[in-house]
Amino acid sequence: MKKLINDAGSVVADALTGLAAAHPALRVDVEAGVVWRADAPRAGKVALVSGGGSGHEPLHAGFVGYGMLDAACPGEIFTSPVPDQVVAATERVDGGAGVLHVIKNYTGDVMNFELAAELCAEQGVAVASVLVDDDVAVQDSLYTAGRRGTGATLFVEKIAGALAEAGAPLAEATRMAGAVAARSRSFGIALTSCTVPAAGKPTFDLPETEVELGIGIHGEPGRSRAPLASARDLAAVAMDAVHGDLPLAGDLLVMVNGMGGTPLIELYVAFAEVEAYIRGKGARVARSLVGNYVTSLDMQGFSITVCQLDEELTDLWDAPVQTPSLRWGR
Amino acid sequence: MDVTFFTAWIQEIIRVLAINRDRLTRLDAAIGDADHGTNLDRGFTSVRQAMSDTPPDTPGQLLTLVGNTLIRRVGGASGPLYGSLFRQLGKSLGDAQEVSLDDLAAAFATALESVTRLGKAAEGDKTMVDALAPAARALCSAARDGLKPGEALDRAAAAAAEGAEATIPLQARKGRASYLGPRSVGHEDPGAASSALIVSAMHP
Numbered sequence: 001m002k003k004l005i006n007d008a009g010s011v012v013a014d015a016l017t018g019l020a021a022a023h024p025a026l027r028v029d030v031e032a033g034v035v036w037r038a039d040a041p042r043a044g045k046v047a048l049v050s051g052g053g054s055g056h057e058p059l060h061a062g063f064v065g066y067g068m069l070d071a072a073c074p075g076e077i078f079t080s081p082v083p084d085q086v087v088a089a090t091e092r093v094d095g096g097a098g099v100l101h102v103i104k105n106y107t108g109d110v111m112n113f114e115l116a117a118e119l120c121a122e123q124g125v126a127v128a129s130v131l132v133d134d135d136v137a138v139q140d141s142l143y144t145a146g147r148r149g150t151g152a153t154l155f156v157e158k159i160a161g162a163l164a165e166a167g168a169p170l171a172e173a174t175r176m177a178g179a180v181a182a183r184s185r186s187f188g189i190a191l192t193s194c195t196v197p198a199a200g201k202p203t204f205d206l207p208e209t210e211v212e213l214g215i216g217i218h219g220e221p222g223r224s225r226a227p228l229a230s231a232r233d234l235a236a237v238a239m240d241a242v243h244g245d246l247p248l249a250g251d252l253l254v255m256v257n258g259m260g261g262t263p264l265i266e267l268y269v270a271f272a273e274v275e276a277y278i279r280g281k282g283a284r285v286a287r288s289l290v291g292n293y294v295t296s297l298d299m300q301g302f303s304i305t306v307c308q309l310d311e312e313l314t315d316l317w318d319a320p321v322q323t324p325s326l327r328w329g330r
Numbered sequence: 331m332d333v334t335f336f337t338a339w340i341q342e343i344i345r346v347l348a349i350n351r352d353r354l355t356r357l358d359a360a361i362g363d364a365d366h367g368t369n370l371d372r373g374f375t376s377v378r379q380a381m382s383d384t385p386p387d388t389p390g391q392l393l394t395l396v397g398n399t400l401i402r403r404v405g406g407a408s409g410p411l412y413g414s415l416f417r418q419l420g421k422s423l424g425d426a427q428e429v430s431l432d433d434l435a436a437a438f439a440t441a442l443e444s445v446t447r448l449g450k451a452a453e454g455d456k457t458m459v460d461a462l463a464p465a466a467r468a469l470c471s472a473a474r475d476g477l478k479p480g481e482a483l484d485r486a487a488a489a490a491a492e493g494a495e496a497t498i499p500l501q502a503r504k505g506r507a508s509y510l511g512p513r514s515v516g517h518e519d520p521g522a523a524s525s526a527l528i529v530s531a532m533h534p
Contacts, residue, residue, distance in 0.1 A: 115410060199365070203359045
C-alpha cells in the first residue's frame with residue numbers, strides 16, 4: 001500500500017485538519033467529527049445535515065456551504081458516524097426552523113441517524129429525514145436491506161439545499177428531498193478495488209481483464225463480474241440498468257462520477273457515450289456534472305446517476321451554490 | 331458470577347478482538363467493506379479506557395458502560411447493534427451484585443431481542459444473530475437443565491461457533507453483504523464471527 005498519510009489510524013482527523021486550513025468559510029471540530037458553515041446557525045433557516053463514512057470525498061464535507069449542506073459529520077473510513085457526531089452537527093446548525101438529515105440507505109447509517117434523531121427530539125430540535133436509495137444494482141424487496149444510496153445523495157443535497165436557502169419550511173424541504181431521491185437512479189462499475197488504509201491491501205482482487213458491475217461506494221464487490229470492455233459498452237451496461245428501472249424521458253440531470261482513481265479524460269469519454277445513449281432513447285441531457293464527487297477512496301471506476309428534471313428542479317439545481325467542491329452562480 | 335467475572339469477560343473480549351482484528355477485517359473484505367475488525371478493536375479499546383476511568387460496581391453497571399461506549403465509538407452497524415446488546419444485558423441484570431445462570435440466560439434472551447428488533451434481522455439472514463441466537467438458546471436450556479455455569483458457557487460458546495460457521499453457505503439478506511446477492515454465498519459472516527468470539531470469551 002502506497003498512500004499519502006501519516007498514520008492509518010488518524011487519516012480522517014488529519015484530513016479534517018487540512019479541510020479546516022483550506023476553507024476558512026467552514027468550521028471544523030476535529031474532535032467531535034463535525035464540519036459546519038461559519039455562518040450557521042441562521043435564524044429561521046431549515047438546516048441540512050448529512051453524514052456517512054469517510055472515503056467518499058468530496059461527499060459530504062465538500063458540499064457544506066451556501067445553498068447546500070449546513071453541516072456534515074464524517075465517520076471513520078467507510079463507517080457511518082456515531083450518534084454523538086450527528087447530534088453535535090444538528091445542534092450546531094439548528095436555527096429554530098428544524099433540521100433535515102440526508103441519509104444514505106445503509107444499515108449502519110440508518111441506525112446511527114435514528115438514534116441521533118431520538119436524542120435531538122428529546123432536546124426539542126425538530127428533525128426530519130430523507131433516505132436516499134438510488135442504486136438500481138441492488139435488489140429491493142421485503143427481505144433485503146433495500147437499495148443503497150449513492151450518487152443521488154449529491155442531487156438531494158443540492159436541490160433541497162437550494163430550497164432551504166430560499167426559506168422553505170422543513171416539511172417542504174423534506175418533501176423535495178424525497179422527490180429528488182425518488183426521481184434518481186444510479187449504477188456503478190469498478191475497474192480496480194480500493195485500498196482501505198487500515199486494512200492495508202485492496203479490498204478485492206480484480207484481474208486486469210475484468211470489471212465489477214453494480215458496485216456501491218464502499219469497495220464492496222459488485223453484483224457480478226464481466227470482461228473489461230470499451231467505455232461505450234460499459235456505459236451501455238450502466239444505462240441499460242438505469243433505463244430498465246426508470247425509463248429515460250424528457251430533460252435529465254446526469255452525473256458521470258469518478259470513484260477516485262479514474263482520470264477526468266476517461267470520465268469525459270464515458271460521458272460522451274452516456275449522452276449519445278440518452279439521445280438515442282429520445283431524452284435529453286439538460287444539466288450535467290462530470291468529475292469525482294462521490295468516491296470510493298482510490299478506486300478506478302465510475303458511476304452514472306440520472307435524475308428526471310422538471311422546471312422547479314432545474315431552477316433549484318441552477319440556484320447559486322458555494323461549497324468547497326460545488327460552486328456556481330455566486 | 332459477580333463484577334469480577336464480567337470484568338474478566340470484557341477484558342478477554344478486548345484481547346481476543348485485538349488478536350482477530352485482521353481476520354475479521356478479511357472476512358468483511360470478502361462480502362463487505364473491510365472495516366469490521368478495525369472498528370470493533372477501536373470500540374473495545376475505548377471500553378478498556380472507560381472501565382479504568384470509572385470502575386463499575388455491579389455486572390449491570392459494567393455491561394451498560396460497555397454498551398454506551400460501543401454506541402459512542404464504533405459507528406457503522408456494529409456500534410448500535412453490539413451497543414444495544416451490552417446495554418440491554420446491563421439493564422436486565424439491574425443492580426444485582428451476584429448473577430445466577432438463570433439471570434444471565436434471561437438477560438441474554440432479552441438482549442438478543444433488542445438486537446433483532448434494531449437490526450430487523452432474523453436467524454438465517456447471515457448476520458450476528460446467527461451466532462447469538464443459538465448461544466441464547468444454549469444458555470436457556472443449560473439453565474433449565476441445572477448445569478453449572480462453566481458447562482453452560484461452554485455450550486453457549488460451541489453453539490455460537492457452530493452458528494457462525496453455518497452462515498458460510500447462506501445468502502445475506504441484511505447488512506452490506508446483502509447488496510452482493512448470491513455472491514455472498516460461501517463466506518462466513520464477519521458479524522457472526524465476531525459474535526462467536528465475544529460469546530466464547532465468557533469462560534469463567
